[in-house]
Amino acid sequence: MKPFGHRAWLLVLLAALVGCAGPHRPAPVYDRYNPAxxxxxxxxxxxxxxxxxxxxxxxxxxxxxxxxxxxxxxxxxxxxxxxxxxxxxxxVAAKPKPASPAKAVTTPSAKPSANVAKAPVPAVPKPKPKPKPKPKPTTPAFSSESWRWPVHGPLVRRFVASGQAHKGIDIKGKMGEPVKASRSGVVVYAGSGLVGYGNLLILKHSERYLSAYGHNRRLLVKEGEQVKAGQTIAELGDSGTDSAKLHFEVRVNGKPVDPLKLLPRR
The missing domain is CATH 3.10.350.10 (LysM domain)
Known part of the structure; x- marks a missing residue:
């Protein structure tokens, strides 16, 4: 029998390496919500x-x-x-209003003679009351509405308050599914500038309450726009994450709270 040559050993080594190498898998994508x-x-x-x-x-x-x-x-x-x-x-201190110009004061040069007849004083018409200005649109009152689910898929991740905090909940959905406003409010942010949220909407519901809707495929409302509870505001997507889902947050005075304590039970 001939000795096992160097070429044969090389072929065996290559075969072993090929067998160990499996199909290439990309690195997993992790959500990042307001890193600590x-x-x-x-x-x-x-x-x-x-x-x-x-x-x-x-x-x-x-x-x-x-x-x-x-x-x-x-x-x-x-x-x-x-x-x-x-x-x-x-x-913030309010800016002072500009002072109104002082009215000119006129003094008579001489008192009228007692023998001179007084001229009749014409009647001065009363000024018409000014119409009251229309009230500016305000953020709908928080106490007048209850919270609604923005989408109706299964819950895939819950709120975590401590540690590596997850400051909202994740709701699984289908790509392009309508995302609805959980309450009436005003759009105060619409964009993709916050890392880990993808296409994000933030709604202001009152001076205390805000809600956010992340990972959307498309945003359907703009900043400054008023929306009603249940109105479609976005299309569900996977922007900023690895699967189609909605990331939903609620904050009170800037601090995150568990949305499940506000949303109705299913």
Whole structure:
């Protein structure tokens, strides 16, 4: 028998290596919801940011964040602006109204003679009452509505308050399925600037309550738009994650709460 040559050994080694190598699998994608990062002293505003999205990212109450930066409602900010990341309970001082010009005072040069007849004083018509201004649209009152499920799929991940926090719930759904507003409110953020949320909507329901809808395929409403409870606001998708689902959050005074404590039981 001939000795086992070097070429034969090489063929055996190659065959073993090929057998061990299985099909290539991509690295798994993990959701990242507001990583537990320490807020820096300042945040520089980028295009597409709103004060609501900045407050949401770092877990601040938007009103207190605005007060700390002397930003009055409707909380307009600009790219390149430095936002100090802290809260203050002191309200922003209202701008003083310009003083009205002083009326000219006229003094008669001489008193009229007693023999001169007084001219009749014409009647002065009474001014018509000014029409009352129409009230500006306000955020619907929180107490007038109950919460609704934004989609009706199975719950695949629950709220976690401590540790590596998951600050909302994940609801499985079909791609393109309608996502509905859980309550009436105003759209205060619509974009994809928050890492881990994909295409995200944030709704303001009152001075205390906000809700968020993440991983959408398409957003159907714009910032500043008022929406009603049950209105379709987006299409369910997998943006920012690895499967079709909706990430839903509720915050009270900037702090996340378990949505299951607000939503009706199924």
């Amino acid at each position: 990062e320490k807020a820096p002293p300042y945040y520089v505003v980028s295009r597409g940011d709103t004060l609501f999205s900045i407050a949401w990212r770092y877990g601040f109450d938007v009103k207190r964040l605005a007060n700390a930066n002397n930003i009055a409602p409707p909380y307009t900010i600009f790219p390149g602006q430095a936002i100090e990341l802290k809260e203050s309970s002191a309200p």
